[in-house]
Amino acid sequence: MKPITPIxxxxxxxxxxxxxxxxxxxxxPSKPIRIVVPFPPGGSADVLARTIGVRLSTALxxxxxxxxxxxxxGILGADTVAKSAADGHTLLFANTNIAINPSxxxxxxxxxxxxxxxxxxxxxxxxxxxxxxxxKATNLGELIxxxxxxxxxxxxxxxxxxxxxxxxxxxxxxxxxxxMTHIPYKGAAPALNALLAKEVQVLSNDLVTAVPxxxxxxxxxxxxxxxxxxxxxPEVPTMGEAGLKDYVAVGWQGIMVPAGTPATTVARLNVxxxxxxxxxxxxxxxxxxxxxxxxxxxxxxxxxxRRDTERWRAAVEASGAKVD
Numbered sequence: 001m002k003p004i005t006p007i008x009x010x011x012x013x014x015x016x017x018x019x020x021x022x023x024x025x026x027x028x029p030s031k032p033i034r035i036v037v038p039f040p041p042g043g044s045a046d047v048l049a050r051t052i053g054v055r056l057s058t059a060l061x062x063x064x065x066x067x068x069x070x071x072x073x074g075i076l077g078a079d080t081v082a083k084s085a086a087d088g089h090t091l092l093f094a095n096t097n098i099a100i101n102p103s104x105x106x107x108x109x110x111x112x113x114x115x116x117x118x119x120x121x122x123x124x125x126x127x128x129x130x131x132x133x134x135x136k137a138t139n140l141g142e143l144i145x146x147x148x149x150x151x152x153x154x155x156x157x158x159x160x161x162x163x164x165x166x167x168x169x170x171x172x173x174x175x176x177x178x179x180m181t182h183i184p185y186k187g188a189a190p191a192l193n194a195l196l197a198k199e200v201q202v203l204s205n206d207l208v209t210a211v212p213x214x215x216x217x218x219x220x221x222x223x224x225x226x227x228x229x230x231x232x233x234p235e236v237p238t239m240g241e242a243g244l245k246d247y248v249a250v251g252w253q254g255i256m257v258p259a260g261t262p263a264t265t266v267a268r269l270n271v272x273x274x275x276x277x278x279x280x281x282x283x284x285x286x287x288x289x290x291x292x293x294x295x296x297x298x299x300x301x302x303x304x305x306r307r308d309t310e311r312w313r314a315a316v317e318a319s320g321a322k323v324d
Contacts, residue, residue, distance in 0.1 A: 028088050028265045032063040035255075037093045038077025039159065040070045043188035044208035048123065048253060048286075049093045055276035056269075070187050073097050073162030073323065075108060082115040086258040088265035092116060096164040096251040099308035103316040104162045104323050112309075116256040118301035119266055120273045123291040124252045126226030127168050127204045128211075128236065130219050135201050140222045140242035143202070147178035154180045156202035157191040161323045164251045165191065167312070168204040168225055170319040172239075175247050195219055206251065207232055207290025225249045232290040249315075252294075252308070254301055270298050 033056065037049045046068065053064035069077035074097035084090035094116070102112050129140070135154075137143035147154050158166035161184045173180060183200050185191040192210065195203040196218055204225065211232055214221045223242040224230055227250075239247035255273060257266060276282060277295045286293050316322075 028262075028268060029060050029062045031089055032065055033057075033060065033089050033091065034065045034067050035091045035093050036067045036069055036077045036081050038069055038071075038074035038095075038097070040187035040189055041068050042209075043159070044125070044206045044289075045093055045095060045188070045253060047208065048291075051282070051285075052122070052255075052273060052276055055279075055282070056272055059272040059275065060268075071160075073101060073104070073160050073166075075101060075105070078112075078116075079109045081256070081258055082110040084258050086260035086262075088257055088261050088269060090258065091119070091269070092256040093253065094118075094256045095253045096308070096312075097162065098256070099305055100164065100167055100312045100316065101162055102309060103313040104167070104321060106322070115259055117259050117261050117266055118298050118305060119255040119257055120270050120277075120298065121252060121254040121294045121296060121301040121304055122273065122277060123286060123293055124250050125206050125208070125291045126224050126230065126250050127165060127206055128214070128221040128233070129169075129172065129223045129225065129239070130195060130203045130205055130210060130214070130221055132195055132198045132201050133217065133219055134198055135220070137222065138220065140237075140239070140244060143222055144176045144178055144243075147176070147180055151179040152181055154202055155183050155200040156180050156204075157183050157185055157194045157200040158204070159188040159191050160184050160186060162321075163188075164249075165204040167315060167319065167321060168249045169202065170321045171247065171249055171315055172204070172244070174319050175239075175244050211290065230290050232288065252304075266298055 035049050035053055037046050039045045049066050053066055057064040069080055078092060081090055081092035131137055137146050156169050185194060191203055192205055194200050213219050221236045223239045224236050227248045274295045277293050283293050
């Protein structure tokens with residue numbers, strides 16, 4: 001038997017590695033999948049994560065578990081995923097904080113740009129600027145006048161230091177030239193409950209959970225943070241229409257995995273989530289809640305995150321907001 005020449009040895013090794021890699025890729029998923037949601041149960045992120053989780057479970061043939069890990073503006077949950085195995089079985093339900101936190105915090109336990117691999121941008125969502133029903137302001141101009149006449153006495157809630165609702169109001173304060181006191185809560189649901197209970201006077205909150213309470217007359221929506229009105233509440237003006245020019249702040253939600261996750265696994269997750277988002281019933285449900293369904297490729301999501309990170313860096317610098 002003739003000895004194997006070097007070139008054939010290299011070819012054999014390459015084919016063997018390819019076969020092994022293909023086998024590994026085909027093995028995904030080999031166990032239950034965990035979606036880490038960096039916020040408490042009950043908020044819009046949790047609701048969408050559970051909705052997508054059900055679809056993924058059916059498509060991938062594995063249970064999908066939602067793991068709520070709230071705290072530190074989403075950092076605790078993100079850190080959990082950053083330190084998880086890069087095999088596609090631990091997903092991060094990422095949102096706008098991924099773009100905000102690098103500028104807001106002096107240091108993070110991970111390098112955001114290097115720790116995660118984007119999978120798909122699922123939705124974008126504007127926030128409503130809300131007031132409790134005992135606040136003597138029925139439009140944005142009246143709220144600004146009230147805040148200017150009583151500097152620092154109006155309290156506004158947020159889902160936590162450094163969250164999108166926090167920065168959205170900080171931008172409002174800068175653009176409107178008003179002073180209000182920040183009261184952070186551990187998540188969007190507790191913050192909304194605080195407004196409903198009149199513990200605070202102002203809140204920037206997503207449409208998903210706020211609209212039912214607005215329609216019930218329990219709280220008032222003064223303006224929407226996006227560049228256009230929402231078909232869900234077409235009577236609510238944009239910030240620009242209400243008199244606050246050049247104010248646009250839109251949140252987003254997507255799926256990321258630990259950096260180093262095999263490209264084939266990222267592609268499989270991307271395909272299955274895009275299929276779920278393309279379902280007419282799900283799209284109708286999401287758009288009916290004020291969400292804009294996006295979808296697309298992993299690269300498109302990566303480009304979006306880079307742009308959003310730069311936008312929020314400028315916003316954080318303008319507002320002066322910082323979290324130690």
